[in-house]
Amino acid sequence: MIFSVFGNLDKKDVRALAQEVSKMLSGQQNKVVFNEKYTTSFSGGNCSFMTESDMYKACDIAVVLGGDGTTMKVAKNAAVNGKPALGINGGRLGFLSAVERNELSLLENVLKGEYAVDERIMLEASVIKNGKIISTSHCLNDAVLSRGDFARLIDIDIKSDTADMLRVRADGVIISTPTGSTAYSLAAGGPILSPDLNCFVITSICPHSLMDRSIVVNSKFTLNISVRSDVSNNAILTCDGEEPVEIDQDCIVSVSLSDYKAKLIKVKPDNFYQIVKKKIIERGS
Numbered sequence: 001m002i003f004s005v006f007g008n009l010d011k012k013d014v015r016a017l018a019q020e021v022s023k024m025l026s027g028q029q030n031k032v033v034f035n036e037k038y039t040t041s042f043s044g045g046n047c048s049f050m051t052e053s054d055m056y057k058a059c060d061i062a063v064v065l066g067g068d069g070t071t072m073k074v075a076k077n078a079a080v081n082g083k084p085a086l087g088i089n090g091g092r093l094g095f096l097s098a099v100e101r102n103e104l105s106l107l108e109n110v111l112k113g114e115y116a117v118d119e120r121i122m123l124e125a126s127v128i129k130n131g132k133i134i135s136t137s138h139c140l141n142d143a144v145l146s147r148g149d150f151a152r153l154i155d156i157d158i159k160s161d162t163a164d165m166l167r168v169r170a171d172g173v174i175i176s177t178p179t180g181s182t183a184y185s186l187a188a189g190g191p192i193l194s195p196d197l198n199c200f201v202i203t204s205i206c207p208h209s210l211m212d213r214s215i216v217v218n219s220k221f222t223l224n225i226s227v228r229s230d231v232s233n234n235a236i237l238t239c240d241g242e243e244p245v246e247i248d249q250d251c252i253v254s255v256s257l258s259d260y261k262a263k264l265i266k267v268k269p270d271n272f273y274q275i276v277k278k279k280i281i282e283r284g285s
Helices: 012-025 052-058 068-080 101-111 272-284
Strands: 002-006 031-035 047-050 061-066 085-089 116-129 132-139 142-146 154-160 163-170 172-176 199-205 215-218 223-228 235-239 245-247 251-266
Touching (some): 012 101, 031 052, 052 068, 061 068, 068 085, 132 142
Parallel strands (some): 002 031, 002 061
Antiparallel strands (some): 116 132, 142 235
């Protein structure tokens, strides 16, 4: 079995964690692979090095060392390559992680094949301008359309296929998957959704309204979103907190169900609601 290990090994604590993980996963029939940019700075014993793209292609399991941001990025890339991801929490919350740093003994279950794979739906967000697609991104958490540099509200229209669904004046809107419902959408007042649901949730960011509420929609619909703002304050689209794309009044943001599903490995019997209780409710109390 080939394990590709992802994480920022320039960080001392992550590098130390990588050493431990490498020792546990490597063996006679197992191979551990790291990014080739760490060839001179990391010595993990029985391991090899590849380019990042080759790591995804070669591995059976993508192992992620880090917090939810790192896990989310790797899980998306692994999904595109049809591979599952195993998160080991090296950050703070670790909501997407299967194993905490003090639970590395559970990696023995992975070596024995004693684990489950939790599939999560993803979004596909495309920016269309003058009939041409200028960018497409896949999102495990959310696609966020928000105001630009100026502290001015923007007017947002959302249509479901051909029907008008929502018009909101706000700082922006979050289109979230069930996985992302515990992230930015939750902070903006959205509901928590079970990750096995096939739906999206639309949550406004600081809406200029006394009655605004999140809307849950079936994932079979395509959402077409347009923005009306003044010429000096274009909006931006950010997918999973990555590089933003500027959106002007000639653009339509099309959000639909992605053809890819993220595959997250589980090695503990915790269910989703136990994780919510432990990592969100109890930590916040």
